[in-house]
Amino acid sequence: MPSGLGVSTREIPPPRGDTMTSMAELERTHKPSTPALTAWEYAPAPEAREIVTLQDRYGIFVGGEFVEPRSSEWFPSLSPSSEETLAEVAQAGEEDVDAAVTAARSAFENGWSSLAPSERAKYLYRIARLIQERSRELAVLESLDGGKPIRESRDVDLPLAAAHFFYYAGWADKLEYAFPDRRPKPLGVAGQIIPWNFPLLMLAWKIAPALASGNTVVLKPAETTPLTALLFADICRQAELPGGVVNIVTGDGRAGAALVKHPDVDKIAFTGSTEVGKAIQRELAGTGTKLTLELGGKAANIIFDDAALDGAVEGIVNGIYFNQGHVCCAGSRLLVQESIYEQTIAKLKRRLETLRLGDPLDKNTDIGAINSKLQLEKITELVEAGKEEGAEIYQPPCRLPEKGYWFAPTVFTNVAQSYRIAQEEIFGPVLSVLTFRTPEEAVEKANNTPYGLSAGVWTEKGSRILWMAQQLRAGVVWANTFNRFDPSSPFGGYKESGFGREGGRHGLEPYLRFEGASEPWGG
Amino acid sequence: MARLPVRKTYKLFIGGEFPRSESGRTYEAEGQNVARASRKDARDAVKAARGAQPGWAAATAYNRGQVLYRLAEMMEARAGDLAAVSSGKKEVETAIDRVVWYAGWADKLAQVIGSSNPVAGPYFNFSVPEPTGVVAIVAPDEPALGGLISRVLPALVGGNAVVALASEAKPLAAIELAEAIATSDLPGGVVNFLTGHRDELAPILAGHMDVNALDVTGADGQTPELERLAADNVKRIVHGEPDEQSLWAIASFLELKTVWHPVGQ
Numbered sequence: 001m002p003s004g005l006g007v008s009t010r011e012i013p014p015p016r017g018d019t020m021t022s023m024a025e026l027e028r029t030h031k032p033s034t035p036a037l038t039a040w041e042y043a044p045a046p047e048a049r050e051i052v053t054l055q056d057r058y059g060i061f062v063g064g065e066f067v068e069p070r071s072s073e074w075f076p077s078l079s080p081s082s083e084e085t086l087a088e089v090a091q092a093g094e095e096d097v098d099a100a101v102t103a104a105r106s107a108f109e110n111g112w113s114s115l116a117p118s119e120r121a122k123y124l125y126r127i128a129r130l131i132q133e134r135s136r137e138l139a140v141l142e143s144l145d146g147g148k149p150i151r152e153s154r155d156v157d158l159p160l161a162a163a164h165f166f167y168y169a170g171w172a173d174k175l176e177y178a179f180p181d182r183r184p185k186p187l188g189v190a191g192q193i194i195p196w197n198f199p200l201l202m203l204a205w206k207i208a209p210a211l212a213s214g215n216t217v218v219l220k221p222a223e224t225t226p227l228t229a230l231l232f233a234d235i236c237r238q239a240e241l242p243g244g245v246v247n248i249v250t251g252d253g254r255a256g257a258a259l260v261k262h263p264d265v266d267k268i269a270f271t272g273s274t275e276v277g278k279a280i281q282r283e284l285a286g287t288g289t290k291l292t293l294e295l296g297g298k299a300a301n302i303i304f305d306d307a308a309l310d311g312a313v314e315g316i317v318n319g320i321y322f323n324q325g326h327v328c329c330a331g332s333r334l335l336v337q338e339s340i341y342e343q344t345i346a347k348l349k350r351r352l353e354t355l356r357l358g359d360p361l362d363k364n365t366d367i368g369a370i371n372s373k374l375q376l377e378k379i380t381e382l383v384e385a386g387k388e389e390g391a392e393i394y395q396p397p398c399r400l401p402e403k404g405y406w407f408a409p410t411v412f413t414n415v416a417q418s419y420r421i422a423q424e425e426i427f428g429p430v431l432s433v434l435t436f437r438t439p440e441e442a443v444e445k446a447n448n449t450p451y452g453l454s455a456g457v458w459t460e461k462g463s464r465i466l467w468m469a470q471q472l473r474a475g476v477v478w479a480n481t482f483n484r485f486d487p488s489s490p491f492g493g494y495k496e497s498g499f500g501r502e503g504g505r506h507g508l509e510p511y512l513r514f515e516g517a518s519e520p521w522g523g
Numbered sequence: 524m525a526r527l528p529v530r531k532t533y534k535l536f537i538g539g540e541f542p543r544s545e546s547g548r549t550y551e552a553e554g555q556n557v558a559r560a561s562r563k564d565a566r567d568a569v570k571a572a573r574g575a576q577p578g579w580a581a582a583t584a585y586n587r588g589q590v591l592y593r594l595a596e597m598m599e600a601r602a603g604d605l606a607a608v609s610s611g612k613k614e615v616e617t618a619i620d621r622v623v624w625y626a627g628w629a630d631k632l633a634q635v636i637g638s639s640n641p642v643a644g645p646y647f648n649f650s651v652p653e654p655t656g657v658v659a660i661v662a663p664d665e666p667a668l669g670g671l672i673s674r675v676l677p678a679l680v681g682g683n684a685v686v687a688l689a690s691e692a693k694p695l696a697a698i699e700l701a702e703a704i705a706t707s708d709l710p711g712g713v714v715n716f717l718t719g720h721r722d723e724l725a726p727i728l729a730g731h732m733d734v735n736a737l738d739v740t741g742a743d744g745q746t747p748e749l750e751r752l753a754a755d756n757v758k759r760i761v762h763g764e765p766d767e768q769s770l771w772a773i774a775s776f777l778e779l780k781t782v783w784h785p786v787g788q
Contacts, residue, residue, distance in 0.1 A: 163643065182771070274757070281754035286747025293757065450756065469782045479784045486642035490650050490781050495735070496757045501779050504640055504650065514771070 042356065045363040047150045052141045054227070057088040060096050060250060061233040063103035064243020070095040075252075077226055080147035081360050081369035081404040089226045092249035097218070097258040100247040104189040104216040105264055107244025113186055113214055117173035124169030124211060126239040131162040131204075134235065138228055142200055143360040145227040147369030147405070148323050150361050160485055161204035164503075167487035168208035171508060175213065178505045182516040186214030187290060188266035190511060191259040194229075195272045196222035196371050197326040197427075203229050205502045206269055207246060208487075213511035215267070218247045220259055224372045226250040257283075265289065269510065271328075274425075274451070274496050292500025292510040294328065294492055296425040297453030299474065300446035301331030301482060302436075305339045307458035311480070313347045316431070319456060319482040321355065321409050325429040326371055328497075329454035331482055333422060334433045335442050341435050345413060352396040352409050359401075367429060370405040379407050379428035386412050386421035391432070417448060425451070439464060443471040452494030456482045475501070533557045533694070535564060535718060536701035538571035539711020550719065553608070557694050560719040565686070565727045568715040572657045572684035573733055575712030580654050580682035588629035591680060594707040595622040601703050608695040609668035618672045621768050625676040628773060632681060636774055645786045652777040654682035655759055656735035659728035661721065661749070663741035663765035667693040670765045671700055674738055675714060677763075677772035686715045686734070688725055690741065694718040721745065729753045736776055740765055 057074065059066040071093030076085040090096070112120075131138065135158040142153040175184045190210045194202035199221055210217045221229035229248050236246050249255050253276070260268055260280050267290040270280050274295040284291055301319045303312050319331025336344050360368035370376040387393055391412040400406040407428055415422050415432040422432045436442040446455055455474040457465055465479045475493045478484060485491065490504040500510045534541040535558045546561035560568075579587070598605060598619045605615045633652055640648040658678040663670035667690060678685050689697035697716040704714050717724055725745055729737050730752035736759040739746045750760055761775045 278754045278757060281757065282751045285750030285754065288762075295757065465784065469780070475778065475780060477780065477782045479782060481646065481783055481785050484642070484644070484646060484783050486640070486644070486648070488640045489642050489648050489783070490638075490640070490779050492779070494655075494778050494780075498757060499759050504781075505638060506650065506779055 042364050044359070046359060047140055047143075047361045047363060049140055049144060049361060051137045052144065054087045058090065058226070058230045058250070060090045060092050060100065061230065061246070061248040062096075062100045062244075063107075063247070064237070064241075066233070067099075069093065070099070075223075077145060077224065079144050079404075080224070080371055081401070083403050086145060086227060089230070089250040092220075092251040092255040092258070094258045097249055097255060097262060100218045100249045101189055101191070101259075101262050101264050103244040104218050104247050107242055108186070108188055108216040111242055112216055112245050117175070117214070120211065120214065121169045121172035123239055123241055124165050124172060124208060127235060127241070128162050128165035128169060130235045130238055131158065131165060135159070135162065138200060138231060140361065141231060142228050143368065146196060146199055146225045147360050147371050149365040149368040150363055151365065152323060157198055157201045160487070161201045164201075164204035164208045164487040168212035171209075171505075172212040172214075175508065175512070178508055179512070179514065182514040184213070184512040185515055187511060187513055188215060189264060190215045190217045190267045190269060191262065191265040192217055192219045193256045193259065193268070193270045193272065194219065194221055196225040197323060197328070199225040200228040200232065202271055203232060206271075209502070209507045210269075210511050211245065213508055215511050216245045218249060218259060218265070220249050220251065220256050223250075223252040260284065267291070267511065269500075270294070277498060290510065292492075292502075293498035294500070294502060295453075295496065295498040296451055297328045297330070297493065297497050298333060298423065298425055298449045298451045299329055299331050299454040299456065300333045300335050300442075300472075301456035302335040302442050302446060302458065302468065303337060303340065303344060304439075304457075304459035304461070304464065305337040306460045308460060308480075309340065309344060309347060312458040313344065313351050315456060315458060315480070315482045316348055317351055317355070320431045321367060321429050322483050324367060324370055324407070326375070326427055327483065328425075329476060329483065330427075331454075331456050332426060332431060333446075334431055335436050335445055336433060337442075338435045338437050345411075345433065348411065349394060349396070352411070355396070355409055357398060357400070357406065357408065367409060370407050370428065373405055375427065376405040376407060379426055379430060382421055382424060382426045383410060383430055386415070386419060386430075386432070389416075389419045389421070391415045391419060391421060417445060423449065439468065443468065447471075447473045450496040453497035454478065533698045533718070535560055535568075536698065536705070536714070536716040537564065537568045538575075538715065539705060541701070541705075544719070552692060553695050555695060557698075557718045560717040560724055562727050565717060565724055566731070568686045568717055569657060569659075569728070569731050569733055571712035571715055572686050575710050576654070576657055576682075576684035578710055579684060579713045584630035584633070587680065587682065588626045590708045591622060591626035591629065591676070594704060594709060595619050595626065597703040597707045598622060598700070601699065604699050605668055605696070605703075608693075608699050610666060614666050614669050618668050621669070621672050622676060624768055625680045625773070628770065629680050632770065632773055635770060636777065636779075640781070642783075647784050647786050648781065650779050650781040652681065652774070653780050655776055655778050656683060657733060658683045658685050658736045658738060658776055659731070659734045660685060660687040660738040661725050661728075661740065661742040661745075662687050662690050662697070664690040664692050666766055667696040668700065670741065671697055673765060673767050673772070674740055674763055677769070678738070678776040679714065681773050681777045683736075683776050684713045686717065686728060688721060688728065689716055689718045691719070691721045725749055726752055729758070730755055732756045734758060736761060738763055
């Protein structure tokens with residue numbers, strides 16, 4: 001059950017500066033004294049998990065059916081909120097990846113690429129509808145396997161995943177309008193590697209434009225969150241999608257590396273860390289394989305003194321605590337104009353006390369589980385570094401469940417730009433606060449990072465919004481909002497946040513080649 | 524007795540000036556001694572490009588178009604000189620017309636490449652192309668002048684600054700072109716030309732952490748090595764045609780920025 005951060009009783013916050021472990025211990029043993037203030041306690045409101053039926057074991061999905069991996073290796077997919085094993089999945093080896101690529105190639109050449117685009121569109125529409133029909137089941141599984149609150153998987157991940165298929169379905173037979181005079185053609189087999197933060201949504205971002213463009217795919221979901229992708233295989237079956245058009249190989253980075261290195265893959269699309277993205281770019285150097293990368297970020301969320309502050313505080317919270325901060329475009333650096341610093345931080349702290357951390361399946365939960373033990377260790381390490389470097393930490397009073405991987409929402413103040421917590425992507429619910437005086441200083445600080453994925457601006461002054469939007473070196477700028485996504489809206493980074501766009505008309509281009517010659521010599 | 528002609532010294536083009544290589548080196552190409560740029564020269568060129576890029580990008584699209592059109596005017600005035608360092612008159616005329624063609628895109632490309640996006644919610648959402656920043660170009664050998672124009676102009680028109688490594692075998696066209704550029708109102712540093720040994724200079728540009736995109740059109744067998752180096756800061760890699768004229772060549776040097784704002788009363 002969720003342990004409210006802002007439970008009815010106002011507890012005395014624990015001493016600051018404790019390590020998370022000790023603070024968690026303290027909270028676990030802390031018995032609240034007689035409440036000074038009482039209010040209605042939240043009753044548990046868990047979503048029923050019975051809607052999901054899992055097999056004990058899943059092979060790899062190749063050529064339209066599940067097959068045992070030739071590697072004969074398996075590993076468990078855990079629920080990060082309870083550490084229970086949900087199912088065993090295959091660790092695909094090189095032979096398994098090869099089988100999947102072969103199946104994809106065969107499906108591409110024997111039907112899919114010659115299918116009328118309008119028919120291709122209808123398969124995608126079917127998939128969109130099936131996702132909508134099975135959205136409750138998928139949402140519950142997403143929260144079980146990944147730890148994100150059901151409120152988010154139900155209201156964000158699932159509707160957007162279905163919308164992506166619906167949007168790209170309509171492009172399938174209109175590609176020549178997207179690229180006039182360029183005679184767009186599919187590339188062939190697309191290898192797609194996706195992260196664990198939005199497992200099904202990232203699958204949709206990858207598969208929908210690839211299929212709409214006439215490609216077949218081999219998708220590798222993240223090691224810690226393979227289950228919704230495997231359930232998607234069942235949706236492909238229900239849609240009667242021809243075997244081999246979508247293939248799913250599970251496993252850790254070894255399976256991803258095998259896919260990247262496979263000579264018969266025409267395109268690699270990767271979403272994940274900048275470090276791995278660079279390794280993939282190096283690996284593909286000189287091969288001619290098309291590549292798009294959607295990598296890390298360290299977005300600035302910039303609050304001007306004329307901003308509607310209550311709304312901005314909601315935007316700050318949504319920017320960094322949405323999905324436990326496991327968001328590449330998270331607003332992890334808060335830049336506050338000096339004149340409103342104190343009141344902004346006070347409001348932010350008050351708001352954090354009302355966030356509820358706990359069971360991802362509880363509909364009242366705001367903050368779920370950290371996706372994996374490994375990620376929890378990374379977050380903890382960086383938070384320790386922040387404290388050691390001299391930043392001041394704030395965490396609201398918070399009970400962390402005994403089992404599973406958890407991290408309380410965290411705010412660092414007194415942060416210098418040079419601190420690791422201001423430079424490195426934490427990928428957790430940790431906000432670093434910096435200040436600025438002038439718009440120029442805000443721009444300089446915001447752009448002072450090798451990343452360039454997203455940015456936020458909060459001000460009531462229209463001309464300033466547009467000026468800031470021009471100055472910020474980021475692929476997405478949210479003005480007076482944050483973390484909004486839509487299939488028609490192109491998404492992707494500047495600088496070391498990657499290249500290529502996903503979403504919109506622009507999101508088709510990475511999956512196409514163009515036979516139309518450029519204008520000949522002499523125009 | 525016939526008058527002895529005054530010969531030209533072929534130097535680099537960095538930051539709007541024509542310095543010798545700081546290394547003091549030259550090599551012989553096309554019957555001339557040409558500056559053989561060093562690592563330091565390459566870095567200076569990137570620095571000049573980085574310094575000039577924001578101003579060039581901030582110029583109005585109309586202004587960028589006029590400056591590039593002015594470049595065509597300056598090339599026309601030097602058509603004879605340019606013909607002497609390329610395959611001849613026809614290549615020069617085509618190159619000049621191509622500059623005019625690209626100049627005209629400056630204030631139109633956002634309308635063709637950008638978009639307004641109908642998101643499912645009360646938001647106004649639009650996408651605009653922006654320059655990627657500093658572009659390094661490994662220019663092709665042929666056509667000597669047309670190849671430079673085909674690679675450099677699409678990068679320029681969108682607001683990027685360029686460091687181009689001229690063909691090692693045919694570097695003179697770059698320096699002649701630089702003289703037209705220097706009188707074209709293009710701010711110093713927006714275009715920089717290096718001459719020298721490709722094996723030595725291209726990897727420096729490919730691995731430079733302040734270069735945003737790398738055009739490997741003229742890199743030949745060096746492409747895999749350059750692409751590997753380019754991954755250090757996730758450079759955009761452009762495989763172009765040595766001789767093309769295309770909006771999509773412009774697009775390959777652009778980023779796309781998407782802006783959201785709520786709609787309400």
